[in-house]
Amino acid sequence: MSIRNLSPFIRDHYEIHEWRHASAILAADFPNEWADIQATLEGFRLNRSQIITPGGRKSDIAGWLDGQLEARGWREKKFTTQIKVDERTMDAPTHKVDCFKNGVALEIEWNNKDPFYDRDLNNFRLLFDLRAISVGVIITRCSELQSIFANLGRGASYGNSTTHMAKLLPRIEGGSGGGCPLLVFGITPALYVED
Template sequence: MGTNLLPQNLLEMYEVHEYRHACSILYEDFSNEWDEIISVLSAFRLYESVITTGGGNKSDVATSLDSHFGQLGWVEKGFKIETNIDGRVIESKTHKLDCYKNRIGLEIEWNNKDTFFDRDLDKFRLLFDLNVISVGVIITRCKELQQQLFKPLGIGGKYGASTTHLGKLIPKMNGGGGGGCPILVFGISNKLFVPDVTGVMPAPAEPRKKKKK
C-alpha cells in the first residue's frame, strides 16, 4: 500500500510523494484525519483571481486552505520543549505548525523562501522523535506551474526559482531532512487551475465515514 490508497481524482490533480509509508499510517491509524485531508484537497481549486492578486505576509492560497482545515478542527500549534541537564531546565519553543490535529502535523508552503522547507522538515523530525506527531504533511506547488501557468498569466516574477515548490522539497526529503518522520507531500498542479472572478473556494465535502471492520 502507498499513494494508491488515495482517490484517483486526487492523484490526477496533485503530484504526490510519500516517505516512510505515510499513506498507510494515515489510512490505518488516523482514518478521520486522512478523510479530512482528502476532503479539503478534493474541494480546493487554484483560482486565477487568487494567484494574480497581491497578498500580505500569507498568501490567499495558504489562507484558504488553513481556513478549511480550521473548520474541521485543525489548529495552528506550537510546542514548548524542556530539556533537563543535571537539574538545569532549558526551555525552547518550536516554530508553529500551520495545522495540527491528533498527532498529524500539516504545513502549507505556497510561495515562501525554500529555506522554509528545511524548517518544516526539521520540525517534523524533532516532533516525531519526541513522540508528539506520527506523520507530517506538506502542501506546496509543482515546479512546472512557473512555465505552465505563472508566466502565461504574466506573474512569473512573483514566483522565483528559490521559493517553495516540489523541485526544492523532494531532494531535501529524500536526503533525510525529516529524519524518521513519515511524510506525505501534495504538489498543486495546473489541473486545479480555474479562471474565475470571485475566487471563492467551495467548502469541502463531508469526510466519508470509514466502514467498521
C-alpha cells in the same frame, strides 16, 4: 507508489510523494484526519484570481487551505519543549505548525522562500522524535506551475528561490525529515481554473 485509500481525483490532480509509509499510518491510525486532508484537497481549485492577487502575510491560496482544515478542527500549534540535564532545564522552542490535529502535522508552503522547507522538515523530525507527531504532511506547488505564473505576468513573484516541489524533494531525499513519515502533495496545473 501505493497510497492507501486515496481518491482518484487527488491522484489525477496532485503530484504525490511518500516516505516511511505515511499514508498507511494515516489510513490505519488517523482515518478522520486522513479524511479531512482528502476532503480539503478534493475541494481545492487554483483560481486565476488568487494568483494575480498580490500576497501579504498569507496568500488567499494558503488561507483557503488553512480555513478548510480549521473548519474540520485543525489548529495552528506551538509546542512547548524543554531539555533537562540533571537539575538544569533549558527551553528548546520549536516553530509553530500551520495545522495540527491528533498527532498529524501539516504545513502549507505556497510561495515562501525555500529555506522554509528546512524549518518545516527539521520541526517534523524533532516533533516525531519527541513523539508529539506521528506523520508530517506538506502541501506545496509543483514546479510546472511556473509557466502559468509567467503567462499571467506573475512569474517574478513565484521565482526559483521560492517554495516548489523541485526545492523540496532534494531536502527530503537528503534526510532532512529524519525518521518522520512524510506525505507531500504538489498542486498541479490540472487544478487551475480561469475564473
